[in-house]
Amino acid sequence: MMMLSRLKHDLTMAEAARMPGGARVDLVVVADMVEHGAKVLDVGCGDGELLRLLAETRNVDGRGIELSREGVNECVAKGLAVIQGDADTDLADYPNDAFDYVILSQTLQATRQPRVVLEHMLRIGRRAIVSFPNFGHWRIRMQVMFRGRMPRTDNLPYAWYDSPNIHFCTIKDFRELCVAAGAEMEKAVALNPWGSPLRLNAPWWFWNMLGEQAVFRLSRGKKASSE
Amino acid sequence: MAEVSATLDTADRAREADDPRSPVVKFGADKPLRLDAGVELAPFQIAYQTYGALNPERSNAILVCHALTGDQHVANTHPVTGKPGWWETMVGPGRPIDTERYFVICPNVLGACMGTTGPASINPKTGQPWGLDFPMITVRDMVRAQAMLLDHLGIDSLFSIAGGSMGGMQVLQWASSYPERVYSALPLASATRHSAQNIAFHEVGRQAVMADPEWRGGRYFAAGTNPRRGLAVARMGAHITYLSDVALHRKFGRRFQDRNNPTFTFDADFQVESYLRHQGISFVERFDANSYLYLTRAMDYFDLAADFDGVLARAFKDTPTRFCVISFTSDWLFPTSDSRAIVHALNAGGARVSFAEIVTDKGHDAFLLQEPELFAIVSGFLDGAAKARGLPSVPR
Numbered sequence: 001m002m003m004l005s006r007l008k009h010d011l012t013m014a015e016a017a018r019m020p021g022g023a024r025v026d027l028v029v030v031a032d033m034v035e036h037g038a039k040v041l042d043v044g045c046g047d048g049e050l051l052r053l054l055a056e057t058r059n060v061d062g063r064g065i066e067l068s069r070e071g072v073n074e075c076v077a078k079g080l081a082v083i084q085g086d087a088d089t090d091l092a093d094y095p096n097d098a099f100d101y102v103i104l105s106q107t108l109q110a111t112r113q114p115r116v117v118l119e120h121m122l123r124i125g126r127r128a129i130v131s132f133p134n135f136g137h138w139r140i141r142m143q144v145m146f147r148g149r150m151p152r153t154d155n156l157p158y159a160w161y162d163s164p165n166i167h168f169c170t171i172k173d174f175r176e177l178c179v180a181a182g183a184e185m186e187k188a189v190a191l192n193p194w195g196s197p198l199r200l201n202a203p204w205w206f207w208n209m210l211g212e213q214a215v216f217r218l219s220r221g222k223k224a225s226s227e
Numbered sequence: 228m229a230e231v232s233a234t235l236d237t238a239d240r241a242r243e244a245d246d247p248r249s250p251v252v253k254f255g256a257d258k259p260l261r262l263d264a265g266v267e268l269a270p271f272q273i274a275y276q277t278y279g280a281l282n283p284e285r286s287n288a289i290l291v292c293h294a295l296t297g298d299q300h301v302a303n304t305h306p307v308t309g310k311p312g313w314w315e316t317m318v319g320p321g322r323p324i325d326t327e328r329y330f331v332i333c334p335n336v337l338g339a340c341m342g343t344t345g346p347a348s349i350n351p352k353t354g355q356p357w358g359l360d361f362p363m364i365t366v367r368d369m370v371r372a373q374a375m376l377l378d379h380l381g382i383d384s385l386f387s388i389a390g391g392s393m394g395g396m397q398v399l400q401w402a403s404s405y406p407e408r409v410y411s412a413l414p415l416a417s418a419t420r421h422s423a424q425n426i427a428f429h430e431v432g433r434q435a436v437m438a439d440p441e442w443r444g445g446r447y448f449a450a451g452t453n454p455r456r457g458l459a460v461a462r463m464g465a466h467i468t469y470l471s472d473v474a475l476h477r478k479f480g481r482r483f484q485d486r487n488n489p490t491f492t493f494d495a496d497f498q499v500e501s502y503l504r505h506q507g508i509s510f511v512e513r514f515d516a517n518s519y520l521y522l523t524r525a526m527d528y529f530d531l532a533a534d535f536d537g538v539l540a541r542a543f544k545d546t547p548t549r550f551c552v553i554s555f556t557s558d559w560l561f562p563t564s565d566s567r568a569i570v571h572a573l574n575a576g577g578a579r580v581s582f583a584e585i586v587t588d589k590g591h592d593a594f595l596l597q598e599p600e601l602f603a604i605v606s607g608f609l610d611g612a613a614k615a616r617g618l619p620s621v622p623r
Contacts, residue, residue, distance in 0.1 A: 061579070063579065063580075069583075069584060069586065072582070072583050072584075073583045073585070073600055073603070073604055075581075076551065076581040076582075076583045076604045076607060076608055077603040077604050077606070077607035077608075078607055078611070079607050079608060079610055079611020079612070079614070080581070080611070081549070081579045081580060081581050082581055082582075083552075083570055083574075083580060083581060083582035084582055084583065084584055085570075085582075090571075093571045093574050093575055094574055094575070095575055095577065098574075098577055
């Protein structure tokens with residue numbers, strides 16, 4: 001039990017991992033993958049923190065889709081171009097090549113059809129950026145192994161029966177999806193629980209074990225690249 | 228039904244139709260308005276109100292488009308009824324449409340009866356009110372007339388255009404017809420086409436007017452009559468569609484009006500009956516029956532996609548306008564699905580669009596009422612657009 005309470009504390013730290021300027025680290029990693037002035041669609045934009053960060057630091061032309069009404073209304077009141085909508089159903093309405101980047105930040109695991117969503121993202125945008133919690137992280141594995149229960153953490157606090165997160169995956173699983181969806185992996189970053197990027201050139205199994213979350217930048221490709 | 232008595236006589240209303248207590252721009256025979264019906268209207272006039280000041284760059288103008296039974300008196304005491312303006316919660320100093328920052332223009336629509344040419348206006352050829360000789364008009368005609376007004380006022384580009392219901396139809400028509408003149412647009416509780424159910428409600432209202440013997444085939448001015456009962460019934464029916472089951476129940480329930488027991492007559496026993504009768508009676512004081520026929524017809528004919536082979540997205544292809552579409556959960560006249568259709572078309576056209584649905588039980592009329600979330604969204608949207616356009620913020 002000692003170890004488990006310790007674990008909870010660590011993830012709380014990760015949840016709060018912010019840059020000196022106050023921006024969430026994972027969002028900064030995503031923003032760093034976007035070039036200045038790009039046209040961006042943020043799918044599942046929440047309260048608009050990423051869109052605002054992108055507008056302030058990258059001068060992007062940003063749009064958002066958000067499922068929760070409160071999130072949408074908050075975003076629109078901030079002057080952000082956000083619509084109420086569902087990633088699973090509403091991406092089909094967007095034309096091809098409408099955006100430079102389509103971003104799915106911490107939302108993949110809540111979609112009903114992650115593969116369809118990813119394919120739409122790569123149709124609508126020339127590139128896609130996906131960040132997601134890594135279910136292969138060793139602490140998650142420990143919870144299942146020692147408690148025999150579905151993991152619950154401060155980042156992923158829901159009980160299995162009322163969780164909006166219905167499609168968890170590990171970093172390895174996500175790479176498999178990229179291959180299946182014909183996406184080319186341009187960049188990948190894994191973050192430790194404190195929000196720092198893990199060292200580059202590490203083997204995938206290392207990232208899959210120690211990365212608490214991952215950020216991938218993808219483009220349309222015939223087949224996925226291997227490292 | 229209780230005797231409907233108007234406090235204003237017909238002559239007084241007629242005076243407001245031709246010589247209103249608002250600024251008026253008159254367009255002579257040299258500037259005819261080409262109507263969708265295939266005829267030209269000339270001469271004609273537009274009555275309007277303005278609030279705030281146009282900046283030297285002429286870049287802070289907001290056009291407010293009124294709904295079916297609204298008028299240009301957005302934020303001032305109404306000259307006929309003495310009541311506050313219909314959107315004083317939204318438009319004024321420090322309001323979301325802030326008249327210390329923006330220059331607000333609201334014209335009376337073509338076909339209405341508060342000073343812009345309509346069926347109650349005098350037909351110069353006959354010296355009598357137009358009545359049913361007035362040509363049929365469309366939402367696009369209304370917008371064309373408004374564009375002529377803006378040309379006259381020297382405003383090339385609108386910072387924004389806002390309106391609910393029929394006002395929202397004008398907003399959408401503006402954005403489609405003159406995209407380069409509209410920097411941002413706020414269609415509220417609106418649709419790109421009038422639904423079969425809405426056409427049906429309008430038809431009931433029109434039949435109520437025309438069934439009133441005082442209507443006299445539309446020539447009631449000449450006959451010295453006024454189809455008050457018919458118009459009041461039309462208004463009562465329409466008013467139900469502007470509310471919601473929940474709101475009616477919350478306001479009135481099954482409570483009796485000034486009595487404890489039913490009278491076993493057709494008196495207005497219930498509060499809801501009394502309320503509707505009051506709505507009907509007060510409406511006929513300020514509105515012309517033929518205008519009601521013409522404007523409801525214009526809404527029925529509205530179908531923006533029809534001009535683009537049924538493909539709505541083409542109405543907004545590559546539009547530079549920023550949109551903020553707003554709907555209300557309990558609005559069953561212009562339901563959220565209508566607003567969502569606008570949003571889909573705008574997305575397909577690559578537009579910069581925001582869309583919010585506001586939770587309320589007040590029905591279609593919610594856009595006119597005290598809705599803090601609506602105010603926050605409108606003010607945030609306009610502020611974002613103002614920053615993007617480089618408008619200075621209000622010195623406070």
